[in-house]
Amino acid sequence: MARFIPILFLISQAFGHSLYTQCPPGWISMSPSLGCLLYHTEACGGVQGGGCDWIQATESCQSIGAWLVEIHSGDEQNFIVTMAKALELIHGPLDWWIGLNDLGNEGNWLWQHSRSNLTSGKFSSWGLGEPNGTYLENCAAMSYGSLNYRWSDLGCGKRARTFPICQKF
Template sequence: MFSENIYINTNFKNKFDSSDLNADSPPAPQKKTTTHESCHRFSKVLLTSFTVYFLLLTTLFSVALINKVWSCCPKHWKPFSSHCYFTATDSASWSESEEKCSSMGAHLMVIHSQEEQDFITKILDSQAAYYIGLSDAGHRQWRWVDQTPYNESATFWHPGEPSSDNEQCVIINHRYSGWGWNDILCSSKHKSVCQMKKICL
């Protein structure tokens, strides 16, 4: 009987110890901690991404706004590329026309590309002729008023022009073949096109 009691007590003690151990051991929180850390890390990455995206958008918007607002032309002048253009409707000689442009901080128009030629002809009256900033210093040495080089491959003479050594100034006018350049006497009275660089404030 004594040995039975010892067996029962031992068995009961083993049961108690084992249940006691189960009660004391906390549930494994590692999965929760890992999930929580991952979520926290993801939030940080997302916040950083949004911040960078917002700053980039703000920078691009600012650059676009500055270019649009601060690069401009005076009232009644037409913008194209980096220049502004004004068509003078009163007739004058070539030198008088250049003086008038100069008084506005500009010069007679200089044309270096087909795009520029096409732009200006769209806003001109096809029934009129307009002085541009090209003249002959003598012996058919054509020069632009702004001292930029005269490029033979970027000229828009009408067929058969220039036609006379005595005609040392140039107009742009419309003929049956379209818009083009024509040499003319510098004393002739015509309208003109002035050009200046865009104003950047």
């Protein structure tokens, strides 16, 4: 992880995100509304270990006093995508678990930490045709490839090269 901290620091400075120094080492920030973020590629055995399921991702964040990221604006989404693309240079393509799910109430998407509802009129960044799952796809991730880190609904089980983005204030 130490080798990509300078890259993320330089990118965050290039975008004028002065809150970086208020975050713990290895964490980055865009604004007070987003808090500090950690692209937790060391969770679940790390990049070489395969990836996490959504519950493991949640627990990995909780173990460091954080939660899966909640994204509430286009600016936040764009910043998070920019950082994910920077990490592609180091680790190759990865998918990222976010804190959105409809576990327990199909179609009612809630942010895991705040318990706020993703209702129409609020910001969302679903990929084309997403969410498209049924009761088998209850967790959300930012997906690489054709979705270009837009959100997709997926099964909550272990996914290769899928890791948490942790958030804390």
